[in-house]
Amino acid sequence: MKVLIADDDPQLVRALRITLAAHGYDVIAAPDGAAAVAAAAKQNPDVVMLDLGMPRLDGLEVIAALRGWSDVPIIVVSGRTGSGDKVEALDAGADDYVTKPFQIDELLARLRALTRRAGASVGQPFVRFGDVDVDLSTKTVTRAGARVHLTPTEWRMLEFLARNPGSLVTRQALLKDLWGTDQVNDTGYLRLYVSQLRKKLERDPAHPVHLLTESGMGYRLVLDDDA
Template sequence: MTRILVVDDDPHLLRALTIALGARGYRTSPATDAVGALRAAADAPPDLAVIDLGLPDLDGITVIESLRGWSTAPIIVLSARHDETAKINALDAGADDYVTKPFGMGELLARIRAALRRAAPAEEQPVVTTAAFTVDLAAKRVTTAAGETRLTPTEWHLLEILVRHPGRLVTQRQLLQEVWGPRYEKETNYLRVHLANLRRKLEPEPSRPRYLVTEPGIGYRFVPDPPAG
């Protein structure tokens, strides 16, 4: 049974989330503050986390960063903060999605299903190899000269889409629709943050990307190494 860590300091919302998720077959680990959330995650590692940023003891960003230190489970942020900076900070800390309050329960549940699908094991596929990194699409594993590189589920999904279309331009709209859904076609800041993170992890020179190339204002392209000889 899929376990979801649910963190919110509003007891009424926390109860509503717990009931809604339980009714759909999810097992929940509820918490009202950051310390309780981290303790609950340590006791029973979650398959996904839903985290409010406005917690009474520590900011939700701290919880995200702490979880990202050892877990690749998808993280969905719940927050009343609507400004772009808050979204970028949460995504940069390791969140995979951002839902602003008030929100519809149906929408949140759809986001949870989508995040869990992205994190599910992929069907067996070939290995994509470059001089800088290797992507094993079947095992959902990326390695560099330094060893295996941990990616968040969203980072993995973006990389997977790009490497499955070597040399082809994948538009911002295509990536946003496939990874986050049609309502996020204009959230290009999501792409900027996650592609920057991927480059830091995979590119020999992240500021001058060789493999994960931006086509300004249009989209992104995976550029494989030229054939030997």
């Protein structure tokens, strides 16, 4: 699995290169945004990790450039912790966002989720988490073998999350998918439907382990092997 790391901090890049290589990744490094775009075009990485504050082209410009021709999974690794920076990066086309300093175990889990999603067969219609099975082809959900009834909106929300397992889905993306716009101000609708899904699909709705809220950003469906 080939990982492109775009960051102008040589010490961080060196540490990540050693760690990722020890876990079987082939690492390509780029010291600035322009080099990252060129390396992505030449090396065809399986996943891109990039910082936002880079010389020549910043992270957002790199994301925009890559999204012009590639669907490669992109994970932002940045010291910017504001929710506005995170939402901006995700809306620009990033698939996930990790803030510095980070735990390496968490970063590796995020990488596994992204590469699993990228490598999944388009024709694979099943998603499983806990005792829940989601059949995307027949639009059915079962829990412990029993059919679960979902409203049309609940199903569309679950389907959106299930097609992006392990990845952060922003509130704006969900609003646009569910109601055709990301300009809805009252995101209480999303909290309501997520709450209903948790009651139907989580073993302990008050302490969910699969349908997670990312504060200030959106939601994430965590499969068993992402936990």
